[in-house]
Amino acid sequence: MSLHATAPALALLAEGNDNHSSLNPLFTGGGALLVLLVLLFLTTRFNKDR
Template sequence: MVEVSARPQPGLVLPTMSLHTTAQSLATLAAEPGHEGGHASLSPFVTGGGALFILLLLLWITTRFNRDR
C-alpha cells in the first residue's frame, strides 16, 4: 500500500512510502524464492582472503602516513 501525498498542483501526485510499507515491501522481497547462493566460481575463502589482504594493505598504508615526526 502506497500513501499518496496531497500536492497543490493538479495532475502531480507523488507517492510517499511510510516506514511500515517500506518494511512490508522488504519483508516480501526477502521471502521470495530464488537467487540463492552466488556465482559458482566465487569461493568464499578466496573472497574473504582477498578482502582481508586489501584491508591489511590499507592498514599498513595508513600507518606509514600517520607516523609521528
C-alpha cells in the same frame, strides 16, 4: 516512504533467491580482507609519529 510501505518489500527481498552471486562468502570475506590490508598498509605507510 514510510516503514509500513517498505517492510513488505524488504520481506519479499529477504525471502527471494538464496544463491545470489554477490553474497558469496568467499568473495565477501576476501574483499573485506583486501580492504583491511590496504587500510593497514596506508596506516603504517603514512604514520608520522616515529
